[in-house]
Amino acid sequence: MTIILELFIYLASGAAYWWWTQNLAFFGLAPNLLFAAALCSAILAGPVKSVAWGFFLGLYADMLGANMFGGYALTYSLMAYAVHTLKRHFDLAGLFSQLVAALALSWVCMFFYQGLSLAFSRINPLGLKIFLVEPFLNALAVPVLFQVFYGLKRRTGIL
């Protein structure tokens, strides 16, 4: 039952991100809900699940794009692993730490994906506008999504 629910949340996260970018994008900007979901699941879930969630959410992001297939999967997997390591030392359940983590990891992931893209495809996917604004949007989205995931985890035992 839990796995079905997790699958549903996974698909809902992807669909929500896609819908947001389609309908609520403001000057071409929207919070990266897949990144936010990956970060929240990494904070809440155990070691394997957090990495798996990162990988599959990255795969969803890859599927939405036409660039490197597997680039986001690798990026979010590594981010999940990093978060899993970090949360032993920092309390990532707090609002401020989530904001800081979201802000910092957004830029780290962007740089990492930029590097991957330049290495594998030789194209530069990163726009300055996204680089400057999206991390802040992500920082706003992460605490909200964290509360949703946390509520679901408490009620249904997912993650």
Next chain:
Amino acid sequence: MSREKDAANYAIVFFAALSVLLLLFPASKFAHTARIAASYSLYPSMHYGARYGHFIRNVPSNFVALLETDQENRALKDKVRDLEVKLRNASALVSENERLTSALRLSRALPWAGSWARIVNKTPADWYGSFYIDKGSEEGIAVNDTVLGMQGDRAGLAGRVLEVYPKFSKVLLLTNGAASAVCSIAPGGFEALVEGKGTWLLKMNYVPEEAALESGAELLTSPGGVLFPAGIFVGRVTKVYPRESFMNFITADVSPAVDVNTLKEVFVVRRNLQGDLAGRGLAEKR
């Protein structure tokens, strides 16, 4: 903790290797299959998201439309309520207009001078006893002025003015237990006393036995009675009671000429009575 760390390490190695494989060999059958599988697996969520997305997209505008409709509905309800009140008033005015038109036509034919007054208050506890009219001493109404009511196209005796105030007056109905009028019975001209009983019927007393009174006989005010002008329609005999052995006159029930229940306006006849009969009311004095 170390076991957990191991699991995390194994997981990251596995998934990182998988990702790197996909990145390194994008044109390989494996990567191609993975891409196709991912696309086919994840596409339905987007497909149905797009299909039902317009429902969600329209939610804000639908909500606003709902609020606007609600406000409009409230405004229209208020408007309908106002219009219903106006319509009710209008229909009351129309019927009043019709009534007054016929009464005016009738009053022109009346041989008495007077003025029209509207009944402004009837007390349920004294329904057949009295009522108030909206004319008083300022309009020339005086105590004991005769009050006529219109029934159909004919004027009938309703009562007399009992108390007069500057802007309104109290009328004592003929049906009041304390009211009476001297009447003459139409064909023969015999006189009798019609008294109120506090009900919708009147009682006629002191009818001479030889009057040959019959049901349906018409009663008019008699010239012998000082309070009322002569010749006003008072009512019709409905039932004649036989003479009791110990009495030398007969009695009868009389249906009044004016139905108090349907009366809305009355015609007050100026009597200009002299002396005690025109005695000014206590209320007026005050």
